[in-house]
Amino acid sequence: MKKHFFNATLLWAFLSLALWTTGCSDDDGYPDVDGQAPSIALTADHIQTAAGRTFTLEGTITDADGISTIQLQCADLYLNKTIDLIEIYDKPLETYKLSYNFEIQPNEIGEQFTVKVTVTDVGGRSVSQDVRITLDGDFENPIFVIAPTNGSMVTALLREGEIPKFTMNISVTDDRALDYLILNIEGIEEYTNLRVDADGGKAFEQAFDITMPAEKKDYPMTISVYDKTGKSSTIECTVSVTDVQDFEKMYLADVATEAELNSDVFGVPMRIDHVGEYQYQALYYCRNANTEIFFLPQKTSFSPVCYGLDPENEDMLTDDPSTAKPIVLTHANVYYKINFNILQKTYEIDFYSVEDAIDPWPASMTYGLPTMDKWNDGGSTMMDFTFGMTSTNPTEVVSLKQDATNPHLFYYDPMSLTGGESMNFIIHNYHTDQWWNFVRWCSDTEDNPEVFGYYNGSSMKNAAYTGPTTTQDVWSKPRVTATGSYQFWFDSHLGRAKLVRVN
Structure with a gap:
């Protein structure tokens, strides 16, 4: 018995010496190189x-x-990822380029988190490093809420006995913190790279x-804002000093404030028709009696030019925003024509009345009721005639609701939209068979739609x-500027649509 005990002791001593001589290793037998x-x-902590x-x-x-492995852990973000290099590559690696993407949930309310990165080698040795994650990143450019339209003409009118001047209101927002604004009007010393500090706020206004x-x-003008x-x-844009300008575009404003002029996604103020030199025609559906309107050659402000009633002679117009009185439309539920x-x-x-207004589709078709002319071929297959916005095809049209008073006016219930997102749609009839160009409207431009023309390729x-x-x-x-609730309106007689902010 003593002999067996002595031999077992010698064997254990020999194995211990061998392990001590070769160094630590894992179960797969990877030898140590430096034992460190x-x-x-990491690129950033x-x-x-x-x-x-x-x-x-x-x-x-x-x-x-x-x-051997890399572990990424953060309980608050439900992150628990193990990257097993031996499993992936069938062997350990001496060098590894880590690049791991992780998405923060949209409804995350936390402000900062710690991700622990732990690396373990084949000898079981490990080291950890913390990475601080904060939800204060800045990924968006500042947004002009109220400002002249890019590429537009701002007019300073020459009036007899007066110095030409105008008021320009600027409103800017940022998702984090604004720094400053630079205004430059070439050739005007007072406004050569004029800097105005925004003091780090998320919103900034300046008149x-x-x-x-x-x-x-004409003077080139540049307005730049920095966060x-x-x-x-x-x-x-351009500042034009002139006496009378034949404006290419003119708009009807039925709102009272510049904030309302700029809180829509599109459609406010409403584009009207330029029918001749210095001549314009506005067709407008008046829902409420005593609606007050002005005419503007610029979309975002009541200044520098605003056409309204001359207070000294209300049979005439004035272009002075400081004195112009609103034109009052006294009748409700009629279409006005103003030249x-x-x-x-x-x-x-x-x-004129809503009964006298004409829609672009055949009079034999009534919105919301079945039509026998499903294929525009005199057939007998019935289908309800409706239309609405679609981003794909006519089988995925969400039909508009028809106004109870004006059959040419259509709307959606308020919808939630996210600031920064871009929309993509046309107005098209609903159809189960993807029949294109049956009843369809397309806009004049992609980014700033003002007129919705009935598509000439339409079958009806x-x-x-x-x-x-x-x-x-x-x-x-x-592009939606601010997150909020918006309502879509479409007038099929006028070919006008608007998407406006609602409370």
Whole structure:
């Protein structure tokens, strides 16, 4: 018995000596090279991101003995990921480029988190490093809420005995923090790279009372705004000093404030028709008696030019925003037709009933009721005639609701939209068989739709219709500025639509 005990003791001593001589190893028998713990060189130990966005853990990991696993853990984010290199590559690696993407949930309400990165080598040695994740990342450029339209003409009118001047209101927002605004009007010393600090707020407003030289001339103007991270947005336009300008575009404003002029996605103010030199015609459905309107050559402000009643002679118009009185439309539930001449400052007002208004589709078809002409071939297959917005095809049209008073007016219940998203739609009839160009409207431009023309390729037409038509297959893709609830309205007689903010 003593002999056996002595031999077992010698065997254990020999095995212990062998293990001590060769160093530690895992169950797969990987020998030590330097016996040192792994090395982690992460690209950043602080990552700024935001809810709904993806951040990336990046870096270089090295270990002469061989990297076995990498663990990424953060209980608050429900992150528990093990990257097993031996399982992936069938062997340990001495160098590994870490690049792991993780998406923050859109409804995440936390502000900061710690992700622990733990690396273990084949000898069981490990090292950890923490990465701080904060939801304060800045990914968006500042947004002009109220400002001249990019590429537009701002007019400073030459009036007898007066110095040409205008008021320009600027309103800007940012998802994080605004830094400053730069206004530059070339050739005007007072407004050469004029800087106005925004003091780090998320919103900034400034009214500029600008005086121009009393001579006919155009001046390039640039407005740039910067946030605290250096992201910027810029508007380039022209200040035109002139006596009377034949404006290419004119708009009807039925709202009272500049905030309302700029809180819509599109459609406010409403584009009207330029029918001749200095002459314009507005067709407008008046839902409420005593609606007050003005006419504007610029979309975003009541200044520098605003056409309304001259307080000294209400049979004439004035273009001075400081004195113009609103034109009051006294009748409800009728279409108004207003013709005016901005050179002569004259205007005429008339109106007609909703029964006299004409839609572009055949009079034999009634919205919401079955039509026998499903294929426009005189067939006998019945289908309800409806239309609405679609981003794909006529089988996925969400039909509009028809107004109870005006059969030419259609709407959706308020919808929630997210700031920064871009829409994509045309207005098309619903159809189970993807019958294109049956009844369809397309807009004049993608980003800033103003007129919705009845598509000339449509199969169904009313010969008596004289409203806007189009041959261009343009899909509307306006960008939503601010998150909120919006309501869509469409007038099939006028070919006008709007998407406006509601409480």
